[in-house]
Amino acid sequence: MSDPTSNSTTPSGGLLGLLSRLPGSYAGPQTPETAPYGLVGVGEGTLAAHLLQALALPSLTRSGTQFVLGSPDAGTLATDYADLAEVAGATARRISTGGRPDEIDVLVPGGPLSTYHFAQAVAYASGHAEEARQADAAMADLAARCAPNIEENNPARDLAWSLWGRTPLLLSAPDADALPHAWQQLLARTGKTLAVPLLGDVLPLTCGAFDARHEQGDAKVALLLGDTDPALLLAREILESRIDEIIHVPAPNGAQGYPAALALWYFGAWVAAYLAERYDAEPADPAVLARAQATLSGEGGGRTDGDLRLSAPRDDLRRTRVQEEPDWADDNDEDDLDDPEDREED
Known part of the structure; x- marks a missing residue:
């Protein structure tokens, strides 16, 4: 059935472009960590952890690698899980959209598409590389059929x-x-x-x-x-x-x-x-969500000069960052550093 409301001007072109490029865009670590594996997710990592239950990963492990998926608005809880895992005898592997550099092992892009990067990072790190590649292939097929230029029979x-x-x-x-x-x-x-x-x-x-x-x-x-x-x-x-x-x-x-x-x-x-x-609505995150997440992450009270934190660009498909890379703190891309002087006042 043709859609009488469709038009050639797409207000959500930015997000649709990101969706088109998302399959295969994960470029983070692909080497498996030490088994057995445990997985918990908080904040922006909650949904990815739920989807990853398809890999039958238990919530907690006392040995091997404990993956902790999180974001600055749930940073305290993520730190608690990582500390608990290390006390129990596991190695915590912390994957986040932002926070203190010493509390992040892999930095992934923020925003509603962060679920993909969280999930693929854990799939590769838990020894499920073939499933990760199959997921990218299935997504690529969907991208070809759902792209904005497909007006007829676009599912x-x-x-x-x-x-x-x-x-x-x-x-x-x-x-x-x-x-x-x-x-x-x-x-x-x-x-x-x-x-x-x-x-x-x-x-x-x-x-x-x-x-x-x-x-x-x-x-x-x-x-x-x-x-x-x-x-x-x-x-x-x-x-x-x-x-x-x-x-x-x-x-x-x-x-x-x-x-x-x-x-x-x-x-x-x-x-x-x-x-x-x-609905003629903007699909980007509403401003109130960003403010709420900033409040929970403690950004509303200001920082000292020594309180450096990292923040992944939202809805960005650049290379997933790894803490061990030597240019982590010296990256010239100012968007990767959450500087309070650059943040616009609400």
């Missing part, structure tokens, strides 16, 4: 059109509960739309949610994310008589495991960007 544009003006309900099989989490984040942060994840046992939810007020099923669309199971198929049958539409969003090209999870996150990012476009 991301078509799904955004189906979501426009509706409230999405997000469902998945229990072993893929990271997908409703991911899509809720993407649709809110980028698509400026509230989506409702239905988590846990979906049958009581779908059977009873609309019985008292049937009109609540109006303007609702359910997205079945990833592979289905018998309970999810039953939930689909139940919802068919209660809401407007049900759409299955499978992994591209039959991908499984971690490649499927990251590719579906990536597809959700495309859908969210086009949904913002439908």
Whole structure:
């Protein structure tokens, strides 16, 4: 169906360009760390850690390598996890979008696309290089089909059109509960739309949610994310008589495991960007989010000269930085240093 609201001027061109270049853009460490592995995520690293559960990484380990994914707004908690891991006997590997140089092992780009860099860094470092390459291949295929110049049969544009003006309900099989989490984040942060994840046992939810007020099923669309199971198929049958539409969003090209999870996150990012476009909204992070994160990171109170911190450029696809690189502190790119004198006052 052609979209009467589409036009050649794309207000979200910046983000769409970043999305087009995202597959294969991870350029950080690829050497596996010492096994066994543990993984926790806080702040901006929370979603990536959830998606990485497809690699069956436990939360904590007493030996080997403990990956801690974080950002300055959750820096204290990330430090606590790293200290706990080292006391227990593991080596902490800290991956973050910013913070004190001595508390970062890998610096990744910030913003809504940081999930990709977090996830690929852990996939390579935990010995899953083949899965990381498969994820990039699946994403590259999606990029070719979802690019802004594809106006007909563009799956991301078509799904955004189906979501426009509706409230999405997000469902998945229990072993893929990271997908409703991911899509809720993407649709809110980028698509400026509230989506409702239905988590846990979906049958009581779908059977009873609309019985008292049937009109609540109006303007609702359910997205079945990833592979289905018998309970999810039953939930689909139940919802068919209660809401407007049900759409299955499978992994591209039959991908499984971690490649499927990251590719579906990536597809959700495309859908969210086009949904913002439908609403004539800017898909970039709202200013209030940046201020809230800055407040939590302690930036509101000023710093002393000795309190140097690093901050990765938001939505930037330059090389992922590694602490051991000799030019870390001497980088001439001033965007990599979070200087309070350069920060605009709100």
